[in-house]
Amino acid sequence: MTSNTTSSRIAELAGIISNAVSKIQGVLTEKGLPQPSFDEDSKYVLPAEAPVVEAQGQALDAAGELYDLLLDPFTLLFRHGGHNNMVCQQVITRFRIADQVPPGGQRSFGEIAKSIDLNEQSVTRVLRHAMTMRIFCEPTPGMVAHTNISKLLQTRHVHDWMTVAIEEMWPAAMKTVDAMQKWPGSQEPNETAFTLSNNTTVSIYDMMAANPQRAQRFGGAMVAYASSPSVDIAHLIDSYDWASLGDAAQVIDIGGGTGAVAKQLAEQFSGLQVLVQDIAPVVDGAEADIPATLKDRVKFMAHDLFSPQEISADVYVLRWVLHNWADKYAIMILRALVPILKSGMRILINEMCMPEPGTVALSREKDLRAMDLDMGAVFNSHERNIGQWRNLLAEADPRFELRSVIQPPGSILAIIEVDWDVLCSPLGNQ
Structure with missing residues (x-):
């Protein structure tokens, strides 16, 4: 790339940032929403609306590219190495330093060091590095105060x-x-x-x-x-036509934990009966947290997701379940549903549907691919793209038919709607 081209590109990027920020600012102003800030008590969240999500992606990608272009290659390569970031965050969490700084107040590096029994120089160098990531701030020399990021660590x-x-x-x-x-x-x-x-x-x-x-x-x-906006249960509740299931429809949330999805579904759709299935240590006593007004429609049942499903339902929900398992085991989980399935029954898989390279904002794609690496390191599993979801379903049973993929704005999880097609031959796949 020539210097003239680079100069043109950085000017172009500046324009993209300006236009995208103007769109975001327009929505914030129109709706009277809080402005983005690092202030200690700031709790702003950009609205998950398609125009805002698109503008956010444009601004982040352009800002990231501009940042990278303004660094020489060696410095850029150095910045991508994050081990020093992890070191200072380890000190902050292991010694609970966020709890050492009073909300709305300040504390000196020396006082913090004494409280956690560490050397003052070590604490100072760690926290000043953290401050370059907006974790804490130094409002006056030698004094530490919260940003909204460091204060969040008190939760x-x-x-x-x-x-x-x-x-x-x-x-x-x-x-x-x-x-x-x-x-x-x-x-x-x-x-x-x-x-x-x-x-x-x-x-x-x-x-x-x-x-x-x-x-x-x-x-x-x-x-x-x-609790992150990008995985808010509201995306699943608001982006699917639950009302079309009709009155008294049965929904089974497989691996549904203590009923977070079930409670919201029952609250918003009075015709739904929701059964939460999970292992016994999770569901035992979970009904105690269900409001009295919902107890007749939200039930719990101990169930091993690898065991054959025995309860009939209109919809089976698998939210954040299959991505924990390699294909070999995800297929077993899907096949466990087969004995009970009949025509008209539906499965909703609330998981990532990985984008093809370059089809979404690079900042978003980077986060998704980082999560994919995490799943491999911990579970030997992976996040799947649309082709991989189709292949997984076909391998489990050809009667699974991928009907639609809904990608709610602002959500990293898609709603993958799967029908059960009794007319398709299962031979050779059981």
């Missing part, structure tokens, strides 16, 4: 999420290549980078079952992640 589930990222995912990531070499092409959940990083021969499921404290922390991390 238990968010702290769990960051701790899992640092103490579970990071060590596994460092063993990813070793696992690829040791078990090439493996689909087994106990032949993973996570297995190697824990020096064990068991899967993450068995590891967590044997360590309740780690399991509780991992569960807290999932609660935090599930």
Whole structure:
């Protein structure tokens, strides 16, 4: 690329950013929404509307490309190495430094160091690096205060999420290549980078079952992640025509945990009966958190998703279930539904439908592909694109027919609608 072309490109990028920000600002102003800010008490969220999501992607991609173009290649390569970021975040989470800074107040580096029994120089260098990522700020020399990002770490589930990222995912990531070499092409959940990083021969499921404290922390991390706007249950509730199921329709949420989806479905659609199926330790006592007005329509049942389904329903929901499993096991989960399925029954798979390269904003694609790497490192599974979903369904049983894929604006999860076609021959696929 010539210098003239580069100069033209950086000017073009500046224009893209300006236009995209103007569109976003117009929506925020029109709706009277909070402005983006790093202020400690700022809780802004951009609205998940198609024009805003599109403009956000344009602005982020253009800003990212402009940032990269303004660096020399070696510096850019250095910036992509994130190990120093992880080090400072590990210190912050392990010593709960966010709890050491009072909301709305300040505390010196020295006071923080004394409270957590670390050297002041170490604390200062770590926190000043964190501040370059907007985690904490230094309003006056030597004093530490919160940004909205650091303050968020005072929330238990968010702290769990960051701790899992640092103490579970990071060590596994460092063993990813070793696992690829040791078990090439493996689909087994106990032949993973996570297995190697824990020096064990068991899967993450068995590891967590044997360590309740780690399991509780991992569960807290999932609660935090599930609260992200990009995976909000509202996308599933609002983007599918549940009302078309009619009165008294039966929905079964397989792997539905403690009923988060079930509660929202029952609240918004008074005709739905929702049964939540999950393993016994998860569903035991879960009905206690269901409002009295919903208890007659939200029920729980212990069920192993690999066991044949015995309860008939109009719709079976699999939200964030299949991506935890390699194709070998995802096929077994789908086949477990076959004995009960009849014409007109439907399956809704609420999972990522990975985009083809270059078809979505690069900033979004980067996040999705990072998640795909995480699934490989921990579960030996992967996120699937539309072709892979079709192949998975066909391998499980040719009577599974992919009807539609709905991609709600602002959501990283698609709604993959699958019909059961009794006219298609199952021969050779059972």
